[in-house]
Amino acid sequence: MGKRIGILTSGGDCPGLNAVIRGVAKASYHLMPDIEIIGIQDGYRGLIHGEYKTMKKSDFSGILTLGGTILGTSRQPFKLMRVIGEDNVDKVKNMKANYKAMKLDGLLILGGNGTHKTAALLAEEGLNVIGLPKTIDNDLYGTDVTFGFHSALDIATDCIDKIHTTATSHGRVMVVELMGNKSGWLTLNAGVAGGADAILLPEIPYDLEKVAKVMDQRAEKGKAFSIIAVAEGAMDLQEAKMKRKERLAARKAAGYSSVGAKLAAELEQLTGNETRLVLPGHIQRGGSPSAYDRVLSTQFGAYAARLIQQNIYGVGVAMVDGKVTHHPLKDIAGKSKLVQPDDPLVLCAKDLGIVFGD
Numbered sequence: 470m471g472k473r474i475g476i477l478t479s480g481g482d483c484p485g486l487n488a489v490i491r492g493v494a495k496a497s498y499h500l501m502p503d504i505e506i507i508g509i510q511d512g513y514r515g516l517i518h519g520e521y522k523t524m525k526k527s528d529f530s531g532i533l534t535l536g537g538t539i540l541g542t543s544r545q546p547f548k549l550m551r552v553i554g555e556d557n558v559d560k561v562k563n564m565k566a567n568y569k570a571m572k573l574d575g576l577l578i579l580g581g582n583g584t585h586k587t588a589a590l591l592a593e594e595g596l597n598v599i600g601l602p603k604t605i606d607n608d609l610y611g612t613d614v615t616f617g618f619h620s621a622l623d624i625a626t627d628c629i630d631k632i633h634t635t636a637t638s639h640g641r642v643m644v645v646e647l648m649g650n651k652s653g654w655l656t657l658n659a660g661v662a663g664g665a666d667a668i669l670l671p672e673i674p675y676d677l678e679k680v681a682k683v684m685d686q687r688a689e690k691g692k693a694f695s696i697i698a699v700a701e702g703a704m705d706l707q708e709a710k711m712k713r714k715e716r717l718a719a720r721k722a723a724g725y726s727s728v729g730a731k732l733a734a735e736l737e738q739l740t741g742n743e744t745r746l747v748l749p750g751h752i753q754r755g756g757s758p759s760a761y762d763r764v765l766s767t768q769f770g771a772y773a774a775r776l777i778q779q780n781i782y783g784v785g786v787a788m789v790d791g792k793v794t795h796h797p798l799k800d801i802a803g804k805s806k807l808v809q810p811d812d813p814l815v816l817c818a819k820d821l822g823i824v825f826g827d
């Protein structure tokens with residue numbers, strides 16, 4: 470009898486999920502022709518509630534370029550996994566029972582930080598799991614790059630490019646708020662790629678006065694417009710002293726819906742420059758994966774099939790120094806890869822005169 474493997478996608482979606490699913494399936498059918506693949510619906514939710522189906526080979530056809538995930542996804546917070554709520558469902562017990570009911574030899578889990586924490590929990594509980602590194606935030610520990618990041622980066626850069634022309638015409642300050650709550654990799658890279666004048670990241674709290682100076686310096690050079698790329702999780706020096714909940718509440722009380730809204734209003738008041746906020750939002754997670762992500766996702770998927778063939782479980786797939794590899798889940802789960810203030814790209818941007826507000 471051939472192997473039976475399950476696959477699920479968890480957390481925020483991104484371009485490349487289907488490309489990984491296809492990579493796993495194609496390589497698995499090629500390496501292990503008897504393999505059966507079970508698709509679990511809507512991430513851990515489907516595993517908890519027993520929503521799954523046996524996939525056909527044809528289900529994996531034509532999905533390389535398709536955005537989103539054919540399996541559906543959901544957010545199931547790690548911190549609640551061992552908590553029995555009002556529905557009286559023991560999530561961990563159910564996941565183990567459904568894994569058994571599906572008669573799985575292994576389970577592939579595509580997701581980011583929270584997803585990997587639950588994957589490590591399931592490995593501890595004795596399930597054969599393999600994690601695959603997904604997130605547009607690129608903040609998963611142990612891998613140089615996650616799939617989805619480059620597609621989002623292309624979209625975010627295109628957005629800054631488009632903002633450039635209208636900013637120039639009107640001589641305005643444009644604040645472009647990009648995704649990234651805890652980590653600013655997307656904003657850092659898109660800011661550099663799009664030629665932003667200031668880049669504000671969650672990892673580097675900013676001084677408003679220093680950001681405002683950018684406009685004055687540019688005005689002196691005869692440039693009437695400025696572009697500021699700000700990550701949704703960025704904060705000013707005052708806010709950095711607060712806990713996250715406190716910070717969000719203080720912003721809300723002041724009538725600001727986000728850091729970008731606060732920044733745009735404060736900059737306009739301080740500098741007198743007409744300022745606009747642009748929020749690309751979930752557009753950054755939409756559409757087809759970029760060529761880079763298609764290649765990366767295919768490599769990750771094929772590598773996971775090899776791991777299944779060799780019965781290697783309890784690991785997360787990663788890209789390290791240009792090579793696909795794997796790490797024990799217990800070594801990577803619960804850690805994040807954040808932008809360090811002395812990251813080479815931060816230093817390079819500073820050499821160009823890009824302001825980080827520190």
Ligand code: F6P
Pocket residue numbers: 481544581604605606648649650701754
């Ligand atoms: O983790 C990916 C991400 O896109 C973050 O950058 C963002 O903060 C979050 O997901 C948004 O989540 P949701 O889609 O649940 O609003």
